[in-house]
Amino acid sequence: MKLETTYYKTPIGTAKIVGDSNGIQSVSVLDDTEVSKNNFKEKIPDCLQDCVLQLEEYFNGERASFNLTVNPKGTTFQKKVWKALLEIPYGKTRSYLEQSKALGDVKAIRAVASANGKNPLWIVIPCHRVIGSDGSLTGYAGGIWRKKWLLAHENPTKQQSLF
Numbered sequence: 001m002k003l004e005t006t007y008y009k010t011p012i013g014t015a016k017i018v019g020d021s022n023g024i025q026s027v028s029v030l031d032d033t034e035v036s037k038n039n040f041k042e043k044i045p046d047c048l049q050d051c052v053l054q055l056e057e058y059f060n061g062e063r064a065s066f067n068l069t070v071n072p073k074g075t076t077f078q079k080k081v082w083k084a085l086l087e088i089p090y091g092k093t094r095s096y097l098e099q100s101k102a103l104g105d106v107k108a109i110r111a112v113a114s115a116n117g118k119n120p121l122w123i124v125i126p127c128h129r130v131i132g133s134d135g136s137l138t139g140y141a142g143g144i145w146r147k148k149w150l151l152a153h154e155n156p157t158k159q160q161s162l163f
Contacts, residue, residue, distance in 0.1 A: 004045035008052045010059055012146050015122065017055075021047050023071030026120040027055075029142045051124075058123060061153070064090035072120045081115035088129040091155040095133045117141055123150070 001020040008015045013029040044052055050068060057063035072082060084103055088094050094102070096116070100109040119127040122142060128150040132138040140147035 004047055006044045006048045006052065007040050008055055010055065012149050013142070015055060017048050017051050019047055019051065019071065023069035024048070024051050024121065024124065025071050025073060027051065027122045027124050028120070029122050029146065055123065059153075064154075066124045068124060070121055070124065072125070074115075074118065074120065077111065078115040078118055081112055082119055082121070082125045082127075085116070085119070085125050085127055085130070088126055090126075093129050093131045093151065096130055096138075097133050099130055113139065129154075 001022060003018055003020050003025065005016065005018050007030075008017060010029070013031055014034075016026075016028045016030055017024065018026045054063055054066050054068060058066070072079065074082065081099075081103065084099060087102070096109050096113050097106065099116075100106050100112045103112060113130075116127045116130055117139060119125050119141075128140060128142075128147045137144050137147050137151075
């Protein structure tokens, strides 16, 4: 099966989407310096169209979870960690310690954090929802500023009425 690639411009960088008819293998974010006009094709490959549409809905505030066939490459442990990330509700966060407990091994916190960092499906598998035990926005492959943006996007603060 030949892997297809497409690019989608988001408010926080360009998403590079890779997959085939077996599912989406990776969604990564690129800085604008890594993207050229040559990256963007007129036609999005059929196997990637649904992913582009769902990302667009997410960024427009119309989608809280993804319904895609995914086929990420990783170890059995990494896939277990990534699956657990899908259980963190939209607009909520979980600490690395809480995630380790949810996976049944509080001592695996570093391994869990490492697996989170290797998540190949940016936003689709919401590793941005994992924070430090003290509430800090620790570690994020896409950059802390993107993690902050995504968390604010999912949980916007409501303006308090003065009257």
